[in-house]
Amino acid sequence: MKPTVAILGAGSMGETFALGLLRAGWEISDLSITDRRKERIREVEFLTGVTTTSDAAQAVAGKRVILVAVKPKDVPGLLDQIRDTLEADQVVVSIAAGVTIASYETELPGIPIVRSMPNTPAAIDEGMTAYCGGAHADAAAIEDAAVVLGAVGDTIELSEDLLDAVTAVSGTGPAYAFLLAEAMTEAAIREGLPHYAAERIVHQTLRGAGMLLAGSEKSAFRLRSDVTSPGGTTAAAMYALEEGGFRTLIEDAIQAASRRSRELGRRAAGDTDG
Numbered sequence: 001m002k003p004t005v006a007i008l009g010a011g012s013m014g015e016t017f018a019l020g021l022l023r024a025g026w027e028i029s030d031l032s033i034t035d036r037r038k039e040r041i042r043e044v045e046f047l048t049g050v051t052t053t054s055d056a057a058q059a060v061a062g063k064r065v066i067l068v069a070v071k072p073k074d075v076p077g078l079l080d081q082i083r084d085t086l087e088a089d090q091v092v093v094s095i096a097a098g099v100t101i102a103s104y105e106t107e108l109p110g111i112p113i114v115r116s117m118p119n120t121p122a123a124i125d126e127g128m129t130a131y132c133g134g135a136h137a138d139a140a141a142i143e144d145a146a147v148v149l150g151a152v153g154d155t156i157e158l159s160e161d162l163l164d165a166v167t168a169v170s171g172t173g174p175a176y177a178f179l180l181a182e183a184m185t186e187a188a189i190r191e192g193l194p195h196y197a198a199e200r201i202v203h204q205t206l207r208g209a210g211m212l213l214a215g216s217e218k219s220a221f222r223l224r225s226d227v228t229s230p231g232g233t234t235a236a237a238m239y240a241l242e243e244g245g246f247r248t249l250i251e252d253a254i255q256a257a258s259r260r261s262r263e264l265g266r267r268a269a270g271d272t273d274g
């Protein structure tokens with residue numbers, strides 16, 4: 001059974017979810033969308049066929065899952081608009097980075113909350129979303145949230161204290177892969193490959209490696225060892241990466257993103273110390 005869904009905030013993630021839910025079999029009439037910009041409302045209506053309004057309270061009325069897809073700083077203002085309309089048989093599913101369940105529960109007393117962190121490959125149904133239910137979210141509410149989040153990829157339930165780390169790993173993660181693709185493409189061009197060939201070769205290599213990793217029983221370490229012969233080309237490349245501090249850089253990047261997620265959450269909760 002597909003729960004009805006209101007999508008609040010029709011930016012890139014809101015659009016991704018709207019289109020993903022429609023691809024997964026939700027009917028246009030099962031969905032509503034809100035945004036605050038008139039031209040965006042027209043665009044999203046054209047793109048999805050779903051009724052889109054600037055009135056968040058109207059979008060929320062009668063929907064089971066309320067997907068909060070605005071920037072963390074805009075969450076408090078949005079909750080002011082829907083507080084009086086929400087009922088305890090609805091479930092608010094937040095995708096806003098860093099915004100805690102406690103801050104939602106303070107703003108929306110008694111309303112079931114599920115906090116989640118998806119990522120952009122959701123646009124091709126290859127997303128990774130971690131989620132966690134709050135104090136008022138019973139098994140049915142969490143199940144409905146998981147069904148909606150799972151429409152665009154894989155899902156995993158985790159405790160809330162891990163969601164800033166998830167934001168840093170999978171929420172931000174596609175950007176790490178895109179940066180690697182950029183760097184590999186530039187290096188390939190410097191080695192003499194024409195631009196069109198460099199891009200095609202790099203993209204397919206990353207796609208193939210990702211699919212091999214996701215589909216294999218072997219760990220990343222084992223797959224890497226399998227292609228690294230002593231004294232070979234991969235060994236030379238791995239040595240250069242390790243010497244240059246590749247692992248430390250990745251760790252620093254993930255720590256920085258995790259810290260930023262916590263800061264954004266504090267800011268959204270109105271803590272000016274953050």
Ligand SMILES: NC(=O)c1ccc[n+]([C@@H]2O[C@H](COP(=O)([O-])OP(=O)(O)OC[C@H]3O[C@@H](n4cnc5c(N)ncnc54)[C@H](OP(=O)(O)O)[C@@H]3O)[C@@H](O)[C@H]2O)c1
Nearest residue numbers: 009010011012013035036069070071072074078096097118
């Ligand atoms: N993008 C990602 O990779 C990613 C991944 C995981 C999670 N997230 C989370 O997803 C959320 C949305 O991100 P996004 O990249 O989709 O942002 P976005 O493109 O800026 O979309 C947010 C949309 O919501 C609108 N909005 C803001 N306040 C509103 C209100 N009160 N009522 C109606 N509409 C309102 C914004 O309008 P304006 O243009 O006027 O501001 C904008 O169109 C963020 O909280 C982010 O942390 C993003």
